[in-house]
Amino acid sequence: MRTGVAIVGCGFVSDFYLRKLTDHPELVLTGVHDRIAGRSAAVGEHQGVEVYETLSDLLSDDRVHIVVNLTNPSSHAEVTLTALAAGRHVYSEKPLATSIADGKRIVAEAERRDLLVACAPANILGEAFQTLWREVRNGTIGVPRLVHAELDDGAVHLMGYQDWHNTTGSPWPYREEFGAGCTVEHAAYHLAPLTAMLGPVRQVVADHATLMPDKFPPGETGVVGPDFVTASLSFEGGTLTRLTCSVVAPPDRSLTVVGDGGVLRLDNCWDFGSPVTVRTIAGRRSDYLREAREVEHARPYLHHERYLANHRMDFPRGIAELAAAVGGQRVPRLSARHALHVLEVTLAMTSTTGVTAIASEFDQPEPLPWAS
Ligand SMILES: NC(=O)c1ccc[n+]([C@@H]2O[C@H](COP(=O)([O-])OP(=O)(O)OC[C@H]3O[C@@H](n4cnc5c(N)ncnc54)[C@H](O)[C@@H]3O)[C@@H](O)[C@H]2O)c1
Missing domain, CATH: 3.40.50.720 (NAD(P)-binding Rossmann-like Domain)
Known part of the structure; x- marks a missing residue:
């Protein structure tokens, strides 16, 4: 139906x-x-x-x-x-x-x-993240100890954003985007997959700044939220993550997971078909990591030409997952309780400089059958 x-x-x-x-x-x-x-x-x-x-x-x-x-x-x-x-x-x-x-x-x-x-975001359901998660579950890099997660979106105010319009003429909403700040807009693209994989965050140590306040077109003023946030996130299971969000540094949306047996890397968390690579440990010597080897995706990501080149994300996949959950009378993989946890961590990253304890609970979603 x-x-x-x-x-x-x-x-x-x-x-x-x-x-x-x-x-x-x-x-x-x-x-x-x-x-x-x-x-x-x-x-x-x-x-x-x-x-x-x-x-x-x-x-x-x-x-x-x-x-x-x-x-x-x-x-x-x-x-x-x-x-x-x-x-x-x-x-x-x-x-x-x-x-x-x-x-x-x-x-x-x-x-x-x-x-x-x-x-949203639905990138938990993407081929790239499901592949990386499968490798972590399979023990390819041993126990994950440290994650470096980058969400630098480039200096958007220098990109001519006033000319960005979608097919039906809607402009990119720069007043809302600058006002909310890049962390409220983007941190979830790493927080949702990482908490799905590693469980809840229990402590956030954050610092933030507005480094380039003049983002509006000449003659316009408005609210500008933090354009740089960096945080250290302590997961309940013991993994530590450094997450950085900015619209200052050049684009970098990579996710690197360091385990005691090697390193996994997903190049771009906005790309469902992003390459995933692994480097395992060669031995106890200065070049201790083997060359990066690309991991075959759990299944290929089919990307249609009619889709914008800069957004290799299947946005409605999350709606389809919800529809399947409704039909199957189960909790959706992108559940509201999980999103509430992601929100709590996001707000801790932006609203304080210092240490915030995180209380919310959620059930980690199941991986997709094709990646399990
Ligand atoms: N802009 C992007 O590239 C992008 C990418 C991914 C996700 N998002 C997210 O998508 C959401 C929308 O972003 P956007 O860029 O489309 O913003 P937008 O400002 O272009 O569009 C939002 C629309 O919602 C309408 N709206 C607001 N409140 C309403 C209400 N109460 N009733 C009816 N209509 C209402 C507005 O009139 C506007 O047309 C945000 O949550 C944003 O974080 C945006």
């Missing part, structure tokens, strides 16, 4: 979802809504689907089983809670909410109503 999904929020990222949605024939788009009528009209016409004038109109359509919340982070909690109150499952873009209190409200409401909420 096909699952009816409706999108709330027809901005920049909606294009990334819609370009790949037809790769998931089990999902059917019923319609779209945005509080800016021109945006939903443009997307509705482009997709040939219904345009809901209000969120209530969308929620009174019986064909909608999953509401896909692609609004700005400040609207995530409000839209998700409204959809839950109307009896709908929700797939939300990250972050789950902008405060722990709202995140907890979402988890509690979903559980009280026996509904499912899943949250």
